[in-house]
Amino acid sequence: MTGRPELLFPLFADITTLAGVGPKVAQNLAQIDIQRPRDLLFSLPYSGVDRQRRSSVLDAELPNTVTVEVLIGAHRPARNRGGAYRVTVEDSRTAFQLVFFHARGDYLKKVLPEGERRIVSGKVELFDGVPQMVHPDHIVTEAEAAEIPAFEPVYPLTAGVTLKTMHKATRAALEKLPVLEEWIDPSQKSQAKWPDWHAAMAKAHTPTQLADLAATAPARERLAYDEFFAHQVTLALARSKLQRAKGIISEATGALQRKVLSALPYTPTDAQGRAIADVTRDMAKPLRMNRLLQGDVGAGKTLVAFMSLLVAVEAGGQGVMMAPTEILARQHLAGLRPLAESAGVVLELLTGRDKGKERKAKLDALARGDIHILVGTHAVFQPDVHFADLRLAIIDEQHRFGVRQRLELGKKGAGVDVLVMTATPIPRSLALAQYGDMDVSILDEKPPGRQPIKTALISTARMQEVVEHLRKAVSEGKQAYWVCPLVDESESVDLTAAEERFKHLRAALGEGVVGLVHGQMPPAEKDAAMAAFQRGDTSVLVATTVIEVGVDVPNATIMVIERAEIFGLAQLHQLRGRVGRGDQASTCLLMYQAPLSENGEKRLTTLRETEDGFRIAETDLEMRGTGDLIGTAQSGVPRFRIADLESQTALMAVAQSDARKLLNDDPSLETARGRAARVLLWLMEQDQAIRLISVG
Structure with missing residues (x-):
């Protein structure tokens, strides 16, 4: 499938193809990021107005929105410019006034002919004991009564776009909804009691009560899940691409690791032990490792990193550790040096400062395999840097590295295992969104001897x-x-x-x-x-x-x-x-x-x-919200239109395991459900994922 499926064309057409959307409205909608029918459908109502018909304005607690049938009485035009134009009307129990400002009398006489009946709907307030409806939202005849929904959805608006316009445009967009094959796992769908995509879209835009607007309402939850699922399929594709890339089997002998452990003045924490075991196990597999090591400040990531690098050396290869700045690279060097001495391995530093002869000597030693472990800045990315046999790349403080750079790095050595380290404890929901393509090891204990x-x-x-x-x-x-x-x-x-x-x-x-x-x-x-x-x-x-x-x-x-x-x-x-x-x-x-x-x-x-970084991160997320927490622009965390990362973490976790299972069973998305998932990727504009399948 080389391009967007034809089925989706109407949703990606120009927004002016919708009834009631002219160039001016289209311009205004673009202000809130709505340029095609698809964008409109993904902008769900956030509230609703009860417009159930009542027999009298007195039946409602005022001020309130009331929909009522009235007999139209006398018109009283404004006495001066900018004054109020009043029309007296009667419902079944009382008389009240419709009030208009800057109104054209001839127009109002046509819309509200004296002696006839109309249905009006709008906000009613009491002024000096007399109910008034200022600028009714709707004025229709009995024959047009169906135009007023009993419960009217309220959309995010922008200048120049009224609720009426939004309502009309979304109805027109709903008429263009294609029927799509199901991409959600059938048992997941029936257990959660979710409607089909088509029905969910229609229901989300035609709520009949406030409960329908909740994130947990089945239609809305399903649509949120679709966003998470598309995102997780993208990450899972990147992951299987990184993994399908055959890895190199690096078997640890344990000889060097034992030397280091016996030289340490303390025993590693259980968390460190688990992380080292995770990495050692991954590196021995024929698949490429793609693991995130998440450790709080001072949890002892350096030791885990060094033990991982030793696996590469024990297996006869080399390892590289990259830091974002020269200061940090030098610091890693200082931290690793005593460990390297106890293991008897050769450690070198490569940064942008290395020039001329010195640089050449280092590069030659690296290419011969005389340097076992290289520490450096992104200078190690440069084309003239060649390793004899690179097995493991460790990237520190990864938030400056997206999925793309991780794919880049892999090109330095075919099948290089990748371990990414971060000292920023990331709440689970964000970790799933940002690093869903990686396996995660967490260091949540402090090494002994650290004072609070x-x-x-x-x-x-x-x-x-x-x-x-x-x-x-x-x-x-x-x-x-x-x-x-x-x-x-x-x-x-x-x-x-x-x-x-x-x-x-x-x-x-x-x-x-x-x-x-x-x-x-x-x-x-x-x-x-x-x-x-x-x-x-x-x-x-x-x-x-x-x-x-x-x-x-x-x-x-x-x-x-x-x-x-x-x-x-x-x-x-x-x-x-x-x-x-x-x-x-x-x-x-x-x-x-x-x-x-x-x-x-x-x-x-x-x-x-x-001092628990994970607790702090959770509180931070609660207080500040996702986008703010990570500076969305640089973080690679997606913007979801319907789903909410904070309140729907559990849903994201389900989407992750489901996406991984789908790709495990159907790596090239060829089954009926796999093809449906491809359509979802096009619908959600996950172009990166689509490229991964097409080249995959």
Whole structure:
């Protein structure tokens, strides 16, 4: 199937093919991302108006929307321009007024002829004890009564598009609905009591009561499931593509791993043991590994990574570990070096700084197989980098890597196993959406010897006390981070700039004690400031959030976060994780400016109460919603029109297992259900997936 199935053409036609949608309306609809009948159908009503016919306006508790039959009486045109034009009408029990502003009298006389009966529907309010309906939504004759739905769906609107227009356009779109073959597993569908797609669409757009608008209403739930399922089929296709790509069998002998374990001053946690076993098992299979290692700050990912790299070396191959920045790459190198020495393996670093002869010597050694493990930045992607026998690629802090880059990396070595690491605990729903194509190992225990971090809230009014506390700590040889919110005074927001704070602290603590690093510094200066702090040349590092990811200074035991209330929860958790990396007790001071908003207070107290990154991530998701949490633009998390990631995690999990099962039973989607799933992919515009099948 090379192009979109003909069956779907009407849904992807221009929106002006629908009755009542002219060029002007089409332009307005485009403002809310509706350009084709399909988009309209996927914009479900979010509320509804009860327009059941009543015998009198007195039967409703006013103010309220009322639909009632009336006898039309006298017209009273407005006395002055912009005044009210009134028409007196009578229902079965009382007289009331219809009120119009900026009205054309000749038009109203035609629509509301005196002495005749009409059905009117609109909001009725009491003014001086007299009911009034201002600008009725509907005025129809008895013969046209069916035009007013008993329960009228309310749609998200944009300027220039009325509810009436939306209603008319969606009805026209519903008439174009094709009947599609079923892609949902039959037992899943009957157990959940879901209608067919066609019926679900019709029902979702013609609710008869408020309950029909709930996410759990069968029609809506089914449509949400369709979105999740299409997305998960896409991920499952990417996954089977990565896996179908034959892997290399890398069998561990355990010889090198045992050397490292016996040299460690502690016993790995059970979680670390499980993750190492997962990876070792995956690497021994003839399929390609595609695993995510999710570990909270300080859960000991480095050890798991190194043990995984040793599997590659024990099997006679090489491993590579990639970090997003040079500082982190160097830090990985420092963390892995003692482990490599205990195992007797050759470890090297490759970054953009390697030039000329030195670089060439490294590349030659790599191509000969003399370097067992390479640590580097994305410089390892460059075309002149060749491995003798690359078996495993580890990518750190993966949120900068989408599915596409993961496919890219695989090209460096046919069948290379991939392990992705992230220190950002991701709530389950997001992990399913973002990494649904990967298997997941979780490190949820802290290694022994890690001291808990004491977290305290302090108002900025007590700044002087904090500086005193810092002076004392520095005199005892401790190190501290001081994180500032913004670096640019021109941001006119009342936030002390990092430069100002730096001067203030330097004056208080002495020259040469305080370093500064912020986002607008040239990279070399930034690295130098970080390195000085790492060596202990400076005791206090004033920084903007550039230190968020992964910098490791075991001697740093104090973290001050200024204006903590304007940071997100996950970000605060990451920042706090920069201390407490050695064996000394550490403190994190969250400085806030009073008064705190309710949300700000909830964020800071959550942080004070727990160090569990997964709990923090869940709370963050509850408080902020999905898009906000991950900066949707760069995250590769899809935007769903109907489904809601937060409240429907369970549904996403079902969609994942169902999608994997479908592709397991029918890898090229050739069965009847497989072909139906292809139509779904076209309907949901999962073009990437369609390419994967067509080339698959």
